Amino acid sequence: MHVFRLRGNFESLDAYTPLLFDLGARGLEERPGEVWAYFPDRVELPLPGEWLELPDTDWLEAYRRDLKPVRAGAFVVLAPWHGWEGPERRLVIEPGMAFGTGHHETTRLALGALSRRVEPGMRVLDLGTGSGILAIAAAMLGAEAWGVDIDPAVIPQARANAERNRVEACFVEGSLADVEGPFDLVVANLYAELHAHLAEAYREAFGVCGLLIVTGILAERERMVREALEACSFRLLEREQEGEWVCLTWAAV
Numbered sequence: 561m562h563v564f565r566l567r568g569n570f571e572s573l574d575a576y577t578p579l580l581f582d583l584g585a586r587g588l589e590e591r592p593g594e595v596w597a598y599f600p601d602r603v604e605l606p607l608p609g610e611w612l613e614l615p616d617t618d619w620l621e622a623y624r625r626d627l628k629p630v631r632a633g634a635f636v637v638l639a640p641w642h643g644w645e646g647p648e649r650r651l652v653i654e655p656g657m658a659f660g661t662g663h664h665e666t667t668r669l670a671l672g673a674l675s676r677r678v679e680p681g682m683r684v685l686d687l688g689t690g691s692g693i694l695a696i697a698a699a700m701l702g703a704e705a706w707g708v709d710i711d712p713a714v715i716p717q718a719r720a721n722a723e724r725n726r727v728e729a730c731f732v733e734g735s736l737a738d739v740e741g742p743f744d745l746v747v748a749n750l751y752a753e754l755h756a757h758l759a760e761a762y763r764e765a766f767g768v769c770g771l772l773i774v775t776g777i778l779a780e781r782e783r784m785v786r787e788a789l790e791a792c793s794f795r796l797l798e799r800e801q802e803g804e805w806v807c808l809t810w811a812a813v
């Protein structure tokens with residue numbers, strides 16, 4: 561296992577987290593004064609830092625030891641080896657592979673919004689499903705859940721996570737054009753430019769009406785998303801922010 565060491569902490573390096581995962585990071589760990597990004601192989605990174613090589617067993621042990629349960633909305637996100645006594649719904653995700661362990665603000669914001677909006681029987685699409693966490697959460701709330709992702713590597717992981725949670729969810733490789741609507745609710749944890757680009761396609765994913773939850777949006781880029789969605793007849797229902805990250809819930813009208 562290869563570790564890329566960056567100076568800072570989770571908060572100061574937050575804006576780089578999606579980039580690190582996009583370039584193949586399997587997990588992040590905060591250490592005193594630095595963040596360790598774990599990669600199966602060395603990659604070219606446009607960030608200042610240095611590489612360190614660790615035996616695989618050290619990485620696995622350290623990662624498992626430091627990973628904590630995460631509460632978000634109606635859920636607590638657990639790794640398979642965690643125990644939990646609280647009243648929250650237990651969402652078990654095998655961490656360290658696809659994005660979506662519940663440790664990122666955007667995933668937590670989306671879980672909170674889903675907890676408030678999903679009703680049994682709704683047809684829900686999780687666009688950019690990663691670990692499958694949001695589709696699985698929707699299924700646990702009684703929805704007919706679909707997850708789609710352009711990265712073929714995450715689909716088996718999402719399916720395995722759905723089995724782990726004993727819920728039915730259908731996972732498909734591709735993007736919005738590869739799943740058949742209409743949906744009652746679409747949740748997408750992507751990034752601001754992509755949400756703006758997809759605004760019209762989002763509207764077409766619904767029938768007469770529907771709900772759209774978008775996150776992965778840095779506060780400084782929120783305006784771009786709002787303008788694009790307003791131009792496509794979406795009405796803002798709710799705005800949540802954690803750190804620099806924003807989650808917007810819209811009604812398609």
Ligand SMILES: C[S@@+](CC[C@H](N)C(=O)[O-])C[C@H]1O[C@@H](n2cnc3c(N)ncnc32)[C@H](O)[C@@H]1O
Nearest residue numbers: 659660667688689690694709710711734735749
């Ligand atoms: C930030 S992760 C979100 C994972 C999970 N849904 C969560 O909320 O934690 C974004 C995911 O979207 C996928 N993705 C990026 N662009 C996409 C697109 N145009 N269509 C479908 N999936 C996409 C990536 O492969 C990645 O798995």
